[in-house]
Amino acid sequence: MPTIHDVAKLAGVSRSTVSRVLNDRPGVHPKTRERVLAAVRELNYAPNFAARALKRQRADAVGLIIPSSFREPRSEEPRGYVLTEIIRGAYNFFTEQRLALTLLDDQGTFQFYQALFERRQVDGLLFIDLEPDPHMVERLKELDVPFVVIGNVDVEDVVCVDVDNYESSRRVVYYLYQLGHRRIAFINGPQRRFASQDRRAGVLAAVAELGLDLPTTYDQPGDFSERSGQKAMQRLLEADPRPTAIYAMNDRMAIGAIRAARDAGLRVPDDISIVGFDDIPVAPYIRPPLTTVRQPLYELGAAAARLLVQRIAGQELSAQRVLLPALLVERESVRAWPTEG
Amino acid sequence: MPTIHDVAKLAGVSRSTVSRVLNDRPGVHPKTRERVLAAVRELNYAPNFAARALKRQRADAVGLIIPSSFREPRSEEPRGYVLTEIIRGAYNFFTEQRLALTLLDDQGTFQFYQALFERRQVDGLLFIDLEPDPHMVERLKELDVPFVVIGNVDVEDVVCVDVDNYESSRRVVYYLYQLGHRRIAFINGPQRRFASQDRRAGVLAAVAELGLDLPTTYDQPGDFSERSGQKAMQRLLEADPRPTAIYAMNDRMAIGAIRAARDAGLRVPDDISIVGFDDIPVAPYIRPPLTTVRQPLYELGAAAARLLVQRIAGQELSAQRVLLPALLVERESVRAWPTEG
DNA sequence: GCTAGAATTGAAAACGTTCCCGAAAACATG
DNA sequence: CATGTTTTCGGGAACGTTTTCAATTCTAGC
Numbered sequence: 001m002p003t004i005h006d007v008a009k010l011a012g013v014s015r016s017t018v019s020r021v022l023n024d025r026p027g028v029h030p031k032t033r034e035r036v037l038a039a040v041r042e043l044n045y046a047p048n049f050a051a052r053a054l055k056r057q058r059a060d061a062v063g064l065i066i067p068s069s070f071r072e073p074r075s076e077e078p079r080g081y082v083l084t085e086i087i088r089g090a091y092n093f094f095t096e097q098r099l100a101l102t103l104l105d106d107q108g109t110f111q112f113y114q115a116l117f118e119r120r121q122v123d124g125l126l127f128i129d130l131e132p133d134p135h136m137v138e139r140l141k142e143l144d145v146p147f148v149v150i151g152n153v154d155v156e157d158v159v160c161v162d163v164d165n166y167e168s169s170r171r172v173v174y175y176l177y178q179l180g181h182r183r184i185a186f187i188n189g190p191q192r193r194f195a196s197q198d199r200r201a202g203v204l205a206a207v208a209e210l211g212l213d214l215p216t217t218y219d220q221p222g223d224f225s226e227r228s229g230q231k232a233m234q235r236l237l238e239a240d241p242r243p244t245a246i247y248a249m250n251d252r253m254a255i256g257a258i259r260a261a262r263d264a265g266l267r268v269p270d271d272i273s274i275v276g277f278d279d280i281p282v283a284p285y286i287r288p289p290l291t292t293v294r295q296p297l298y299e300l301g302a303a304a305a306r307l308l309v310q311r312i313a314g315q316e317l318s319a320q321r322v323l324l325p326a327l328l329v330e331r332e333s334v335r336a337w338p339t340e341g
Numbered sequence: 342m343p344t345i346h347d348v349a350k351l352a353g354v355s356r357s358t359v360s361r362v363l364n365d366r367p368g369v370h371p372k373t374r375e376r377v378l379a380a381v382r383e384l385n386y387a388p389n390f391a392a393r394a395l396k397r398q399r400a401d402a403v404g405l406i407i408p409s410s411f412r413e414p415r416s417e418e419p420r421g422y423v424l425t426e427i428i429r430g431a432y433n434f435f436t437e438q439r440l441a442l443t444l445l446d447d448q449g450t451f452q453f454y455q456a457l458f459e460r461r462q463v464d465g466l467l468f469i470d471l472e473p474d475p476h477m478v479e480r481l482k483e484l485d486v487p488f489v490v491i492g493n494v495d496v497e498d499v500v501c502v503d504v505d506n507y508e509s510s511r512r513v514v515y516y517l518y519q520l521g522h523r524r525i526a527f528i529n530g531p532q533r534r535f536a537s538q539d540r541r542a543g544v545l546a547a548v549a550e551l552g553l554d555l556p557t558t559y560d561q562p563g564d565f566s567e568r569s570g571q572k573a574m575q576r577l578l579e580a581d582p583r584p585t586a587i588y589a590m591n592d593r594m595a596i597g598a599i600r601a602a603r604d605a606g607l608r609v610p611d612d613i614s615i616v617g618f619d620d621i622p623v624a625p626y627i628r629p630p631l632t633t634v635r636q637p638l639y640e641l642g643a644a645a646a647r648l649l650v651q652r653i654a655g656q657e658l659s660a661q662r663v664l665l666p667a668l669l670v671e672r673e674s675v676r677a678w679p680t681e682g
Numbered sequence: 683g684c685t686a687g688a689a690t691t692g693a694a695a696a697c698g699t700t701c702c703c704g705a706a707a708a709c710a711t712g
Numbered sequence: 713c714a715t716g717t718t719t720t721c722g723g724g725a726a727c728g729t730t731t732t733c734a735a736t737t738c739t740a741g742c
Contacts, residue, residue: 003698083421
């Protein structure tokens, strides 16, 4: 295993010079540089990672914190595609910046992340798609470790990137309205989740702006599960007058809703329109193919990575909160509704 | 940022002693150990990763090599669930062993992996779900870098773990046979892929063992795509007599086959049974829910991880090739067929 | 109380880089 | 050719651990 010393000896120069060439610093004669490079090639030399990290006091690596549900074999909700899409976006950017990616699952404890950072195993942390404990985040902030969260967290002055749940949700209502729907009902997500809160807020804003009526019977709770969507739909179908369009705040619930509609003898979208949120992989495959909102997962990862790199470089960030627009993808679970009066 | 020196000073001992305590080596007085531990706690000390790696000459990290298609945003075939399931299995084991996981995509070049290893950035490599270049693998072997491949590679003496495609495929044929099917047809995968070859070999073995007839019309090529499955099915439906069961060697082709059957006015499974392979996430959601073979992805990852750890520890492995059994999951695309004669 | 042997401990030399400084060499100017 | 300036280079001290080896302290047996 050749060291920088071997290269120096072969090239007939000192270690310092080799180091200079390798980190292309100025002030080395072109001729010398050539000799060094030749020696490097001949010995097939690659600088020792640990030695460099030790001296430079940085790891050239970032930690990817993923939900701890990742650890449980075959969890019911395998959201692998969300994770991989986000990671892909982040991966490309980090790799470009010559930063290694270390996979870590969410231990949740401050000590864990602190140790990670203090032992210089990573230069920064990227919390992917989880809602970290605010208390922990607070302490991390005090410790001055660079981190970015993809998703949301209820702490001031932490940089996080998220899909614009509010705006996207608002657009869904406008979309249905434009198609002629006036009796629009909602299946909400769990209200402790930020995503749900924001989506709901968008709905309420649109409803108010459009002067729509929102009876409580049109406003059903759900918990993101298929089953809860089904239940909510059953209640919705008893409302009088019956809604013409349903916006379920995630796809799983939308799928449940479709099932309930079918069980009740209704056809989707002929008798009732349904739109979801997320665009999970099965969305195009269910009957009917689901009209839904696609999250910009790849872009989320890329944006977060860029932000983290900036923070590691010590830049002050202008925007603390970055919201990315989502895309409504029209499939076949929605149809226009003749406007009544 | 406290160093081992600070701990030593606070505890009133030397660096060596602190080191001994931290790596719990024998020969340190219980009383002293207590003092050191107290100091560690008080200073919130965590050993510097790079320094330790430099001295110990190992990184305590492994590289996870994933398919380079991972880099392309929104690739057509997002097999995120395969990756995440395998990685999960590997993650848990590696974490238990206090090994960090570094994400790397498949550069394909020998130099890349060589550098990775020689610069001591990783102690070993895990090739996930790709068929690495045999030539490259050969050189990696010569270099003596510990690695394991999940999947297959055509090189002697490399340890790889894979799903038992041969046996699983054989079982599918037996399964259909037991249900009474005698006219069983096949849609093959691309023959350059090991998985296809093995699955096909299993089919042929079962066919021979059961004394079944396999006319060439029952033996259709495919390329793993949904479209090719559809085409193959169209040809299959023209055969006389028409097969009563189809085994498509992956789920995408099975989905295509179902579509073709439906287009031809046939009902699945009433008129014709179809079974796939892989159990991709949509499999339960298509109409009818697909009977298929589930790959033991999590277990694949875990097994590979264990093997790699053993290789890193320098153990000679008895088995070079580990095959894990797959599980037939029965859903609704297959029904029993009254035996003729 | 002395000594052999075992149990603890500390000093110092690595591990392979980077980088600050000063020295040497090259060049320009008079 | 002497001198000043700019390039280019090398020596050596870190960075924070681990580990070898020798020194010290303790224990026990006499």
